[in-house]
Amino acid sequence: MINNQYDIKDPSLASEGKKRIEWAYREMPVVRLIRDRFAKEKPLKGIRISACLHITTETANLALTLKDGGASIVLCASNPLSTQDDVAAALVEYSIPVNAIRGEDEKTYYKHINVALDNRPQLTVDDGADLVTTLHTKRAELITDVIGGTEETTTGVIRLRSLERAGRLKYPIIAINDAQTKYLFDNRYGTGQSTIDGITRATNILWASKKVVICGYGWCGHGIALRAKGLGSQVIVTEVEPVRALEAVMDGYQVMPLIEAARVGDIFITVTGDKNVIDKAHLQVMKDGAILANSGHFNVEINIPALESLARSKRRIRPLVDEYTLKDGRHLYLLGEGRLINLAAAEGHPASVMDMSFANQALCLEYMVKNRGNLEPKVYPVPEEIDKQVARLKLNSLGINIDSLTPEQKEYLTSWEQGT
Numbered sequence: 001m002i003n004n005q006y007d008i009k010d011p012s013l014a015s016e017g018k019k020r021i022e023w024a025y026r027e028m029p030v031v032r033l034i035r036d037r038f039a040k041e042k043p044l045k046g047i048r049i050s051a052c053l054h055i056t057t058e059t060a061n062l063a064l065t066l067k068d069g070g071a072s073i074v075l076c077a078s079n080p081l082s083t084q085d086d087v088a089a090a091l092v093e094y095s096i097p098v099n100a101i102r103g104e105d106e107k108t109y110y111k112h113i114n115v116a117l118d119n120r121p122q123l124t125v126d127d128g129a130d131l132v133t134t135l136h137t138k139r140a141e142l143i144t145d146v147i148g149g150t151e152e153t154t155t156g157v158i159r160l161r162s163l164e165r166a167g168r169l170k171y172p173i174i175a176i177n178d179a180q181t182k183y184l185f186d187n188r189y190g191t192g193q194s195t196i197d198g199i200t201r202a203t204n205i206l207w208a209s210k211k212v213v214i215c216g217y218g219w220c221g222h223g224i225a226l227r228a229k230g231l232g233s234q235v236i237v238t239e240v241e242p243v244r245a246l247e248a249v250m251d252g253y254q255v256m257p258l259i260e261a262a263r264v265g266d267i268f269i270t271v272t273g274d275k276n277v278i279d280k281a282h283l284q285v286m287k288d289g290a291i292l293a294n295s296g297h298f299n300v301e302i303n304i305p306a307l308e309s310l311a312r313s314k315r316r317i318r319p320l321v322d323e324y325t326l327k328d329g330r331h332l333y334l335l336g337e338g339r340l341i342n343l344a345a346a347e348g349h350p351a352s353v354m355d356m357s358f359a360n361q362a363l364c365l366e367y368m369v370k371n372r373g374n375l376e377p378k379v380y381p382v383p384e385e386i387d388k389q390v391a392r393l394k395l396n397s398l399g400i401n402i403d404s405l406t407p408e409q410k411e412y413l414t415s416w417e418q419g420t
C-alpha cells in the first residue's frame, strides 16, 4: 500500500515552489532526457522508494523523474535546515508525499525519516546515511523488501563503508558520490560556488582582502578555495593529508596548522567530513570578529558546545548569523548554526551541476532494479558506463563534440610491443 502521509510547513507555498522547480528544470538537460525515457519505459514500475535528500528544486526534479518512471516515492529531509518549504509544498501537490519542515528539531527530523520508511522501501536514496542507519538499527524488519540503495555524499559513503566493514550492511548500495561526474563537478564547482553564495547572503561581506581559512582540501575544499581566490581573498588551507596539503601549496595557497591560521583568519570554512576540526583551542586565539561557517555534511565540524562554553552571551544579529560574545570580550560569528551553509543560507548547488549528480542517481536506481538479486550487500561504485554516459549527455547538452580514438590509436593504447 502506498504511504501518502506528509508533513510540510505550508501548502499555500506550492505555486511559488512549482515555478522554482520549473526554473531549475531548464538547467537540467540530462535529467530531462532521462525523465522523458522513464515516462515511456517505466523502469521503476511499482517500486517503492524512500528518499532522504535536501528538499530543493533539483531534488524535486529527480523525484518527479522517478515518479514518471513508475515509482511511488516518499521524501524526507537529509538536514534539518536545508528544506525549501515551497518546494515541499509543490511536491505534495504533485502527489509526492514530503515529510520535511525547514528548521525542524532533531526529534521531528527522525520522526520524518521514520514516516518515509513507513513506505516500506524497495529502494533507498540517502544523503549522509541517516535513513539507511535508521533502517539498519531501528526498522530492521523492513530490510527484507529492500532491493538496494544509493548514497549521495562523501560522509554517507564513509559511514556505509564502515557499516560494510563491520559486516552489518544488509543490502547493496551504490556510492553516487564516487562517480567522476559527481565529485569532480558537484563537490568542486557546486560546493565551491554555493558555499561562497551562502556566506555572502548570510553576511554581505566583501571577499576581496579577507584572509579565508579553508579546513580540508578535498573536492569541496578545492572548489571553495578556487572561488575565494577568484574573489580576491587570501586563502589559507589546513589539512591532515600530506598529498592534499602539498597540492594546496602548489595550487598557490598558504598551508599551515589550524592553530596558526586561527590567529590570522577573518573567515573560517570547514569542509572535511570530520569532527571538532575547529576546536576550543582554535576559538580561544581567533581575532575579534572572526566568522565561522561549515559546508561539510554534519554540524559537528565546528565545536559548537565549546563555543557556547567560552561565550558570555549570544544574540542573533542577522537571520543566519549568531554573534557570540566571549568572556574576554571578543566576538565570534557562527553562520547557519554550523549547518552546511550553502543550503542553510543559499539554495544549495546550482541545478546545472545537480543535473549530473541526479542523472547518476536515476540511472543507478534503474540499474539496481535491473540487477535485482544479483548484487551482494556491499558498497558499489557507479558503473563506469553510467558515469561516461552522463558525461557524454552533458557535453551534448552543452553543444560540445569531442574526438574519438582511431583504430590505430586504440591498438597502440592497448599494446605493449611498440616503444621508441
Ligand SMILES: NC(=O)c1ccc[n+]([C@@H]2O[C@H](COP(=O)([O-])OP(=O)(O)OC[C@H]3O[C@@H](n4cnc5c(N)ncnc54)[C@H](O)[C@@H]3O)[C@@H](O)[C@H]2O)c1
Binding pocket: 153, 154, 155, 156, 183, 186, 187, 191, 215, 216, 217, 218, 219, 220, 221, 238, 239, 240, 241, 244, 271, 272, 273, 274, 277, 295, 296, 297, 298, 340, 341, 342, 343, 348, 349
Ligand atoms: N555542502 C554541500 O552541499 C556538500 C556537497 C558535497 C559534499 N559535502 C560534504 O563535505 C564534506 C567534504 O567532502 P569532500 O568530497 O570534499 O571530501 P574529501 O574526502 O574529498 O575531503 C575532505 C578533506 O578533509 C581533510 N580533513 C579531514 N580531517 C581534517 C582536519 N581535522 N583538518 C583538516 N583537514 C581535514 C581530509 O584529509 C580530506 O582531504 C563531507 O562531509 C561531504 O559529505 C557537502
